[in-house]
Amino acid sequence: MNQGPFRARRPLLLASASPRRQALLAGQGLGFEVVPSTLKEPAPEPGEAPADYAARMARIKGQDLAARHPDKVIISADTIVVEGESILGKPRNIDDALAMLSSLSGRWHQVMTGFCVLHHGDGISLCQTVTTRVHMAENSRAMLQAYIDTGEPMDKAGAYGIQGIGAFLVDEVQGSYTNVVGLPLRSVLNCLLEIGAIGVANA
Numbered sequence: 001m002n003q004g005p006f007r008a009r010r011p012l013l014l015a016s017a018s019p020r021r022q023a024l025l026a027g028q029g030l031g032f033e034v035v036p037s038t039l040k041e042p043a044p045e046p047g048e049a050p051a052d053y054a055a056r057m058a059r060i061k062g063q064d065l066a067a068r069h070p071d072k073v074i075i076s077a078d079t080i081v082v083e084g085e086s087i088l089g090k091p092r093n094i095d096d097a098l099a100m101l102s103s104l105s106g107r108w109h110q111v112m113t114g115f116c117v118l119h120h121g122d123g124i125s126l127c128q129t130v131t132t133r134v135h136m137a138e139n140s141r142a143m144l145q146a147y148i149d150t151g152e153p154m155d156k157a158g159a160y161g162i163q164g165i166g167a168f169l170v171d172e173v174q175g176s177y178t179n180v181v182g183l184p185l186r187s188v189l190n191c192l193l194e195i196g197a198i199g200v201a202n203a
């Protein structure tokens with residue numbers, strides 16, 4: 001079986017509980033340990049730009065693990081949905097999910113994923129935020145309610161999963177698709193290639 005086009009050249013640690021992030025990296029042939037950060041994510045600072053906030057969250061999650069695993073290359077990420085002035089994380093409850101999806105319906109919004117590649121021992125600290133524009137179709141309240149009843153929205157920023165049942169909500173995507181799912185795959189691979197943490201299989 002084809003294991004994917006890349007191989008880890010240094011020990012990798014994914015600091016994330018997200019099964020989507022794990023699947024995206026594993027699908028490329030990379031082996032890695034998974035140790036999610038247990039730190040509570042602080043709220044945005046007053047006036048903090050959403051892209052800076054996403055990068056800061058990714059850094060906080062990654063640094064939590066980097067100090068404890070100085071020999072590993074740490075990959076961390078944080079995904080937020082930005083609608084107008086509002087930063088949407090995961091819904092707190094069903095009502096919150098309905099409010100989020102209603103505010104996104106029939107409009108463009110941005111999905112931002114901040115990610116970091118860190119190596120404490122070598123002093124490597126690369127962080128960036130990737131932005132994707134997503135347009136949601138007009139969805140009736142009944143449609144949104146029926147979607148929420150599936151349970152899918154509750155662990156996802158903006159209360160939807162483009163890769164799952166929530167695919168029906170979206171009618172256009174501009175930019176990286178994997179960024180919406182939680183990890184801008186090509187940008188992360190580029191960072192890992194740049195520092196020699198991964199290489200092309202058989203190369």
Ligand SMILES: Cc1cn([C@H]2C[C@H](O)[C@@H](COP(=O)(O)OP(=O)(O)OP(=O)(O)O)O2)c(=O)[nH]c1=O
Pocket residue numbers: 015016017018020036037061077078079080081090111155156157158160161162163180181182
């Ligand atoms: C918009 C959108 C988000 N998401 C997910 C990606 C992230 O897992 C989640 C946002 O929460 P995050 O806080 O970024 O990540 P997480 O709590 O799942 O994992 P960890 O903090 O341990 O790294 O929303 C989708 O799966 N599909 C989508 O379409």
